[in-house]
Amino acid sequence: MSARTVPTGPDAGPTGAQVFLLPDLGEGLGEAEIVQWRVAVGDVVTVDQSVVEVETAKAVVDVPCPYAGRVVTLHGAVGEVRPVGQPLITIAPLDGGDEPAGHATYREEERAGSGNVLIGYGTGHGGTARRRRRPRPAAAPEPVVEAAPAGASALVISPIVRRLAREHGVDLGALRGTGPGGVIRRGDVEAAMDTPPDRLAVVPDRSVPAPHVAPAPTGGQDVVIPLTGIRKVIADKLSRSRREIPEVTIWVDADATALLATRAAINAATPDAPVSVLALLARICLSGLRRFPQLNAHVDTEGQRIVQSSGVHLGIAAQTDRGLLVPVLRDAQRLTTRELAAALAETTAAARAGTLPPARLTGGTFTLNNYGVFGVDGSTPIINHPEAALLGVGRIVDKPWVVEGQLAVRKVTQLSLTFDHRVCDGGVAGGFLRHVADCVEQPALLVANV
Structure with a gap:
């Protein structure tokens, strides 16, 4: 999309004005949609002040401006998609008496010439300072920016x-x-x-x-x-996974009655710090990956090698209004089960609210997908490229089950493991899935393996 400059009158292009380009928001994202302008033409801004909220394919991000001065141009309307490297906002130098005290007109980093990289968060250049509005002439035209809904002051978070x-x-x-x-x-x-x-x-x-x-x-x-x-990012990634990874799916039914009883006992003992079933499944996965590290890996196709990760960066598939996201818990193996539960709750809530930064949505080494929340029993999940494996968990429902030779009603779930056949053979994959199923059926086994 071509740049869209909003005219602001005779001072639209003052001498010495700084044009801030939409920065690289990381992870190879090439564009962003303007969600909300936080400043207007005529406002005085300080270095590192947030000037616009944008939405990328992965997250909603506040973008700080590296320049101080007066806003003379907003490039783009609310809802418009701007490519990285295109003008975002133009800032003019202030008159002699108007410059905010203690602030340079631009960051030292900008002297190096890169106005295209998102830097400067938490630099102490006035991130909490309130902007001052400069009086506008009565005849000055307003910027052509799409108006917010009439209820913009209503309680809306998303x-x-x-x-x-x-x-x-x-x-x-x-x-x-x-x-x-x-x-x-x-x-x-x-x-x-x-x-x-x-x-x-x-x-x-x-x-x-x-x-x-x-x-x-x-x-x-x-x-x-x-x-x-x-949706395009998801489509591209899933297509690449199916195109490049020779995946195989295996599955097994497991009696989760004891797992649910263990969770109930934990939460009864410490109701102020509840543990979810998902947290227990995550702990079981971490135990399995310790025993079968071949699945905590990815294939480097250029180097023709398999890279086993030293830490488990656990991805959790989360359905949101923006589509399927996979937020990542870095070094999840270092967390206790309670810490896992708290981190999972915080991370999935932030993913659904759209507040996770792009860096939290990449870099996973193994993914856990609880599709049982959709009321289905099984699936053949697609691997989250470039990872080597993904464990899917179906709903837990009452089913007839043989216990010590007698038919009983038990809480049963189906576990599905999709794995990259390049990193291991069926023995490793089957061993991992059997270990997970055994821990689901006998949670006491976790104590012997943690």
Whole structure:
């Protein structure tokens, strides 16, 4: 998309103005969508002050500006996608008496010439300073920036909710939020929609479909969903996984009755620090990877070698409004089971809120996917490239099970392991899955292996 400069009048291009380009937000992301401008034309900003909130294919990020001065141009409207390296905001030097005390007009790092790398968080250059507004002449034209919904002051945390309301013309200020403290949720916006069928025919560009499937339009028109943003990233990664990795899936049913009883006993003893089933499964996976490190690896195709990781960077598949994300717990093997439970709760909540930085969504070495939350028993999960394995867990349901020669009703789950056949053969993969199943059925085995 070409650069879009918003005219600001006769001072749109003052001598000595600094143009801040959209920086490289990391992890090879080439573009970002403007979610919300935090400044307006005429505002005075300080070094490292956040000027705009953008959404990448992986996270919502506040972008700080490396220059101090007066805002003269905002390049791009809310909802517009900007490529990395294109103008984002133009800052003009202040008049002699207006410069904020204690702040240079730009960071020392910028003297090196790279205005294209996101740096400077926490540098102490006024990250908490409040901006001062410069009085504007009555005739000065306003910047051409898309207005926020009329209810912008409403309690809205998620940028996805704001965008959904904007796209469907829902006034957030007129809604009563059902979330904690009156926070407006996606469901509140969807309930307020009154969209005729012809508007449902085409999903707006860069939209993120909800996890559920919307009913087909009654007008006989096809639904067109652009493959952009995170959906494109997901599609590309899954396609690459299937294209490059010779994957095999094996599975086994396991009696999880004792696992649930163990969790209940733990939580009864310390109700203030509950442990989830997912945390126990994560602990079991870590035990299995200690015994079978071949699965905590990836194939370096260029170097023609297998690289086994020294630490377990555990990915947790999480379904969000923005699509399937896999936040990563670095060096998960160093955490206790309670610490795992707390980290999992915090990480998945942040992933669903869209507040995780891109670095938290990459670098995994093994993934745990609990698709049982969708009410399904089994799956043949696709490996999260470039990892070598992924464990999937189905729902835990009552099933007939033979216990000591007698038929009984037990809590049963299906465990599925998809692995890269280049890193190991069936003996290793089967040994890992059997170890996981044994620990699910006899949690006491974890004590002997931790």
